[in-house]
Amino acid sequence: MADTSSEFVFKPIGIVKSCFTELFGIPRQPGLAPTAEGKILICPPFANEQAFAGLEECSHVWLQFIFHANEAEWRPKVRPPRLGGNKSLGVFATRSPNRPNPIGLSVVAYRGWSKDNGNFYIHVAGLDLLDGTPILDIKPYVPYADALANAYNHIAAEPPACHPVVFSSVAQAVIDKWKTEKDAADLERLIREILQQDPRPKYQRIDTERIYGMSLYDLNVRWRYVPNEKADFFIEVVEIGNKV
Amino acid sequence: MADTSSEFVFKPIGIVKSCFTELFGIPRQPGLAPTAEGKILICPPFANEQAFAGLEECSHVWLQFIFHANEAEWRPKVRPPRLGGNKSLGVFATRSPNRPNPIGLSVVAYRGWSKDNGNFYIHVAGLDLLDGTPILDIKPYVPYADALANAYNHIAAEPPACHPVVFSSVAQAVIDKWKTEKDAADLERLIREILQQDPRPKYQRIDTERIYGMSLYDLNVRWRYVPNEKADFFIEVVEIGNKV
Numbered sequence: 001m002a003d004t005s006s007e008f009v010f011k012p013i014g015i016v017k018s019c020f021t022e023l024f025g026i027p028r029q030p031g032l033a034p035t036a037e038g039k040i041l042i043c044p045p046f047a048n049e050q051a052f053a054g055l056e057e058c059s060h061v062w063l064q065f066i067f068h069a070n071e072a073e074w075r076p077k078v079r080p081p082r083l084g085g086n087k088s089l090g091v092f093a094t095r096s097p098n099r100p101n102p103i104g105l106s107v108v109a110y111r112g113w114s115k116d117n118g119n120f121y122i123h124v125a126g127l128d129l130l131d132g133t134p135i136l137d138i139k140p141y142v143p144y145a146d147a148l149a150n151a152y153n154h155i156a157a158e159p160p161a162c163h164p165v166v167f168s169s170v171a172q173a174v175i176d177k178w179k180t181e182k183d184a185a186d187l188e189r190l191i192r193e194i195l196q197q198d199p200r201p202k203y204q205r206i207d208t209e210r211i212y213g214m215s216l217y218d219l220n221v222r223w224r225y226v227p228n229e230k231a232d233f234f235i236e237v238v239e240i241g242n243k244v
Numbered sequence: 245m246a247d248t249s250s251e252f253v254f255k256p257i258g259i260v261k262s263c264f265t266e267l268f269g270i271p272r273q274p275g276l277a278p279t280a281e282g283k284i285l286i287c288p289p290f291a292n293e294q295a296f297a298g299l300e301e302c303s304h305v306w307l308q309f310i311f312h313a314n315e316a317e318w319r320p321k322v323r324p325p326r327l328g329g330n331k332s333l334g335v336f337a338t339r340s341p342n343r344p345n346p347i348g349l350s351v352v353a354y355r356g357w358s359k360d361n362g363n364f365y366i367h368v369a370g371l372d373l374l375d376g377t378p379i380l381d382i383k384p385y386v387p388y389a390d391a392l393a394n395a396y397n398h399i400a401a402e403p404p405a406c407h408p409v410v411f412s413s414v415a416q417a418v419i420d421k422w423k424t425e426k427d428a429a430d431l432e433r434l435i436r437e438i439l440q441q442d443p444r445p446k447y448q449r450i451d452t453e454r455i456y457g458m459s460l461y462d463l464n465v466r467w468r469y470v471p472n473e474k475a476d477f478f479i480e481v482v483e484i485g486n487k488v
Contacts, residue, residue, distance in 0.1 A: 006378060008254045008310055010345040029389035046336075046344060050320040054337035057398035061336075064308065064347055066252055076294040092290075092305075092382045093298035100290060101254040101380045103308055105349070107390060134250060136345045138336045142400050145273035146351060147391045154301035156386050 012134035014040040014122065016065070019190065021131045021243070023069055025199045025214030025221075028082055029095075030106040030128040032159060033193035035186055037111070038127040040135050047120035049113060052138075058110055060141035061124070065104045066134040067097035074100045082160065085203030093155065104129075107141055162196040164234040174240040191221055195235045211238060218243045256378035258284040258366065260309070263434065265375050265487070267313055269443045269458030269465075272326055273339075274350040274372040276403060277437035279430055281355070282371040284379050291364035293357060296382075302354055304385035305368070309348045310378040311341035318344050326404065329447030337399065348373075351385055406440040408478040418484040435465055439479045455482060462487045 018038040020026045027033045040063075055061070078096045079085045091099055111123035122138065141147075167175065167188070175188045199214065200206070206225045213222045222239040262282040264270045271277045284307075299305070322340045323329045335343055355367035366382065385391075411419065411432070419432045443458065444450070450469045457466045466483040 006256060008378070008380075010252050010254070010347070012250060013344050029386060031389055031392075046320075048320070050334055052334040052336050053321065054333035054399055058337065058396070060392055060395045062349060064345075064349065076290075076292070077297065089298035090294055090296040092296050093302065093384055095383055095386065099381060100257050101308075103254070103347070103381050105306060105308065105383060107392065134252070136252075137343060137347050139339055139349060140337055140397055140399065141392065141395050142273060142339065142397050143392065143395045144400070144403050145275055147393065147395060148275075148304055148351065148385065148387065149391065151304045151385050151387045151391060152302070153384055153386050155298055155384065156388070159388050 010136050012043060012066070012136060013046045013138070014042040014135040016040055016127070016129045016131060016133040016135060017121075018127055018129050018131040018133070019217050020127070020129065021215040021217065023130060025194055025216070026130060027128045027194060027197060028160065030108050031126040032128070032197060033190060034109070034126045035190040035193055036127045037123070037125045038129065039114075039121040039123050040138070042120045042122060049120075052113055052122065055110060055140060056112065058140040060107050061110045061122075062137075062139040062141060062146075063104075063106045063108060063124075063129070063135055064137040064139070065106065065129060066136065067099070067102040067104050068132065068134055069130055070097040070102060072098045074098050074102075080155075081201035081203065082156070083202065085201060089155065103136065107146075160197045163198055163232070165192045165195045165237065166234060167191075167237045168239065171237040171240045187216075191216070191237060191240075195221075195223060195237065198235065206233060208233075215243050220244065254380050256287060256310070256380060257290045257382070258286040258379040260284055260371070260373045260375060260377040260379060261365075262371055262373055262375040262377070263461050264371070264373065265459040265461065267374060269438055269460070270374060271372045271438060271441060272404065274352050275370040276372070276441060277434060278353070278370045279434040279437055280371045281367070281369045282373070283358075283365040283367050284382070286364045286366060293364075296357055296366065299354060299384060300356065302384040304351050305354045305366075306381075306383040306385060306390075307348075307350045307352060307368075307373070307379055308381040308383070309350065309373060310380065311343070311346040311348050312376065312378055313374055314341040314346060316342045318342050318346075324399075325445035325447070326400070327446070329445060333399065347380065348377075351390075404441045407442055407476070409436045409439045409481065410478060411435075411481045412483065415481040415484045431460075435460070435481060435484075439465075439467055439481065442479070450477060452477075459487050464488065 108124040225233045352368040469477045
């Protein structure tokens with residue numbers, strides 16, 4: 001029988017190819033940016049349609065993955081950025097990446113598989129994972145078991161509030177150009193979905209003089225916060241350039 | 245960056261103490277037997293209320309665990325018992341325990357923590373895990389991200405059908421005695437919840453002459469299948485004895 005000194009060794013079954021090329025800006029949960037598409041490069045010997053046969057009957061899949069970019073040690077208490085950093089919670093009461101076993105859990109929409117140049121890919125949408133994330137397992141979502149109608153979580157009761165997002169004419173021009181490119185379905189929609197949630201940690205005071213930036217694909221998206229009359233703000237995308 | 249040859253090593257944060265003392269009879273998904281209560285013996289250094297502070301705000305938790313009792317090698321295709329064993333599916337289209345990385349995922353009701361004799365326990369209900377299962381992580385259920393109202397899974401669209409369960413007078417006498425014992429909240433309800441789903445693999449023909457058995461706590465529950473007029477059957481619990 002396993003005991004507390006047992007060790008379990010896992011290897012990735014795949015690696016995420018994501019539009020999110022840095023941690024900052026990634027939505028706090030999957031599904032918050034439905035346009036965030038990505039794919040999982042499946043490793044041999046799993047890289048064939050046999051192992052995924054039937055998955056087309058499922059709208060969504062669970063990804064069990066490694067929080068590979070988090071180097072912080074786990075601590076018993078964490079201060080989730082979403083709660084303004086002033087509420088301390090037990091690590092197991094949060095979805096914080098800094099966990100004793102850094103295994104994450106995300107449900108994403110399943111969009112089928114493809115083969116390209118000898119590589120086998122699983123396509124997903126509503127992704128909240130960093131490019132390069134190792135995937136340990138893919139499981140079908142089972143609504144009757146997984147979708148609990150009466151569950152509550154008073155710490156994270158609802159998705160983050162949304163703020164209006166506008167684009168400067170300079171940024172809009174880049175988007176319009178991108179729109180003409182193949183595979184660039186809707187960069188504007190994706191940027192809106194990401195920024196409307198305001199990626200800043202909530203304990204940071206807004207600096208209206210500052211230009212914030214995040215990587216998306218090989219782009220650098222830059223924005224600022226513009227106060228409005230309701231003591232709230234909107235977000236203006238000022239510039240979209242190439243990632244340096 | 246992680247690649248496909250990376251290895252990740254995990255140690256359990258806890259070990260399950262479950263009413264299910266053998267694999268046969270365990271519900272196919274969590275929540276199907278809400279009375280199935282259990283606890284997780286948390287390992288040091290996680291064994292204190294600090295690491296779980298705030299979890300009382302959550303009705304449910306995800307358990308990420310090891311399928312430790314499955315010794316079969318993974319294969320690209322599996323035949324889920326629930327589908328009668330005659331439909332072959334890709335392993336990643338199922339929740340089969342025989343997976344490349346044997347990490348399971350179950351959502352269970354959270355019932356608080358306790359300390360007893362220097363041990364720290366997390367209490368759960370609706371459990372579908374074998375006694376001794378190593379737990380890798382406990383995460384709060386986040387309804388707005390995890391409970392997908394529009395998800396579908398045509399392979400496992402609904403819970404298993406339920407069959408009537410009756411108790412012989414001999415079995416009922418054991419239950420009535422158990423009911424008078426401390427901590428034995430509702431053995432009868434638990435047995436009903438488990439057996440009404442019919443634990444047999446669906447590809448087995450029903451043998452109405454045979455007595456079936458499963459372990460529950462330190463008991464051995466024995467039942468048979470009684471045909472009824474609708475070409476269906478009911479389940480009679482014939483005997484409840486001590487596990488040998």
